[in-house]
Amino acid sequence: MSIKGVFPIDKWDFKSESVLADLPADDLEILTANQTEQVYKKGEIIFREAAYPAGIFYIIDGKVKKYKLDKDAKEQIIYVANKGELLGYHAILSENRYPDCAAALEECRIAFIPKEDFLETLNRSKVLSRRLLKTLSHEFAVLANSLSMFAQKSVRERLALQLVVLREKYKINFQAGMPVEINMSRDDLASLVGTARENVVRVLSEFKEDKILETKGRKIIVLNVTKLIKIADYK
Amino acid sequence: MSIKGVFPIDKWDFKSESVLADLPADDLEILTANQTEQVYKKGEIIFREAAYPAGIFYIIDGKVKKYKLDKDAKEQIIYVANKGELLGYHAILSENRYPDCAAALEECRIAFIPKEDFLETLNRSKVLSRRLLKTLSHEFAVLANSLSMFAQKSVRERLALQLVVLREKYKINFQAGMPVEINMSRDDLASLVGTARENVVRVLSEFKEDKILETKGRKIIVLNVTKLIKIADYK
DNA sequence: TTCAAAAAGTGAGTTTTATCAATTTTTATA
DNA sequence: TATAAAAATTGATAAAACTCACTTTTTGAA
Numbered sequence: 001m002s003i004k005g006v007f008p009i010d011k012w013d014f015k016s017e018s019v020l021a022d023l024p025a026d027d028l029e030i031l032t033a034n035q036t037e038q039v040y041k042k043g044e045i046i047f048r049e050a051a052y053p054a055g056i057f058y059i060i061d062g063k064v065k066k067y068k069l070d071k072d073a074k075e076q077i078i079y080v081a082n083k084g085e086l087l088g089y090h091a092i093l094s095e096n097r098y099p100d101c102a103a104a105l106e107e108c109r110i111a112f113i114p115k116e117d118f119l120e121t122l123n124r125s126k127v128l129s130r131r132l133l134k135t136l137s138h139e140f141a142v143l144a145n146s147l148s149m150f151a152q153k154s155v156r157e158r159l160a161l162q163l164v165v166l167r168e169k170y171k172i173n174f175q176a177g178m179p180v181e182i183n184m185s186r187d188d189l190a191s192l193v194g195t196a197r198e199n200v201v202r203v204l205s206e207f208k209e210d211k212i213l214e215t216k217g218r219k220i221i222v223l224n225v226t227k228l229i230k231i232a233d234y235k
Numbered sequence: 236m237s238i239k240g241v242f243p244i245d246k247w248d249f250k251s252e253s254v255l256a257d258l259p260a261d262d263l264e265i266l267t268a269n270q271t272e273q274v275y276k277k278g279e280i281i282f283r284e285a286a287y288p289a290g291i292f293y294i295i296d297g298k299v300k301k302y303k304l305d306k307d308a309k310e311q312i313i314y315v316a317n318k319g320e321l322l323g324y325h326a327i328l329s330e331n332r333y334p335d336c337a338a339a340l341e342e343c344r345i346a347f348i349p350k351e352d353f354l355e356t357l358n359r360s361k362v363l364s365r366r367l368l369k370t371l372s373h374e375f376a377v378l379a380n381s382l383s384m385f386a387q388k389s390v391r392e393r394l395a396l397q398l399v400v401l402r403e404k405y406k407i408n409f410q411a412g413m414p415v416e417i418n419m420s421r422d423d424l425a426s427l428v429g430t431a432r433e434n435v436v437r438v439l440s441e442f443k444e445d446k447i448l449e450t451k452g453r454k455i456i457v458l459n460v461t462k463l464i465k466i467a468d469y470k
Numbered sequence: 471t472t473c474a475a476a477a478a479g480t481g482a483g484t485t486t487t488a489t490c491a492a493t494t495t496t497t498a499t500a
Numbered sequence: 501t502a503t504a505a506a507a508a509t510t511g512a513t514a515a516a517a518c519t520c521a522c523t524t525t526t527t528g529a530a
Contacts, residue, residue, distance in 0.1 A: 187505075
């Protein structure tokens, strides 16, 4: 049974995977002509906020956190990007510097496409430009949702919600039917939820108490998604 | 003296004004062929979240709040759009329903452009599609900033920040050199800052105490932007 | 201009969240 | 597998924000 129907996962997921899928062959050829591939270790930085973009990135495998740093170098995670998603196109399209940082959450294989090839393909391909418009405007909806989540929900509600979303994102790492393990540091989880690490830990303990989840070391296994969804939406 | 150089207003403003400016004449003609114009009174709703979009809107004059409603019908303002900006294109481009509501903050003159004409123009005009890509990716940066503002700043800091931004937006209502009056209900201000009305009022009183601003009825006149900027950015 | 309704403002008490200091567990590596 | 470093967890306390009940001021319609 899928989560769709009980939880609007689309509201929380960019789904930029579809940008390059089945792109006309000649467009794809120009785009990938000078593509290079690189492996990033867990924690490695892919790009930094305010740097000038040299190209875009395609996540062949792995997960990436997009985040901003505040004055005290505290991280705020904006989004967790998954296998198949594009990174770094906002900076190129807005003719500006990177609006956020990106770092590998686990070992990643990532392709780099130079700016020139991306812009050239964009210039030729109506399909690509239409898909980017679609993706970007969907991203708007996702960020608007996140914004109101931060403004209106409590830490407990936000954590419940993010666990539901993360579980969907980590499904890709496990075979269908197998228990999904969310493998994320408490610090990253705190920065995603927008609170202090200690609060995340405390709420996780409550959830464990209530048999909503269990932990294996740092890994989180959700036992009762329905309850999480209810908590997230509660009231 | 402009605020640029002391405050990065771009980080908080969509600037979609530039989308239609100097659009090639024939593109503009198709786009505006069936355009209709309407006046919205203060408070009137332009579109509602989750409705199917019939077209896009262009603000000829006035200000519009874009917001979401939570379960208790409490508003969360995502963005304040100004004269010259476009509304409602996200829904059309993402082939989805409106991600948020829009309502007039003051009396507005707004042009409506049917979906078909918008899509037709988009299909013909590389300039329009390129500009929308630029605008949307800039919006991403703005929303990412707002997100981390909510997650990391206190109510006092957020209010200071929003007052700086609002002052820029309300400049358009006053002649250069004249004092700028921010005319917004405390409820709207609270919903923009993401807190309760009472907290907004309390912090405003502090600011008044510190000679950072004065009020004329509900209207707010900023006396010391520099201090507000400092408070907003403080540590 | 008046005046009722709506909005703004104030204060007290409660809840939520953050911070600090410590201890325990886990992880990564020799 | 041992072990030191990193991460996670716990508890106590402080600070921030929220809620409710109420008063005052402002606004807009008659």
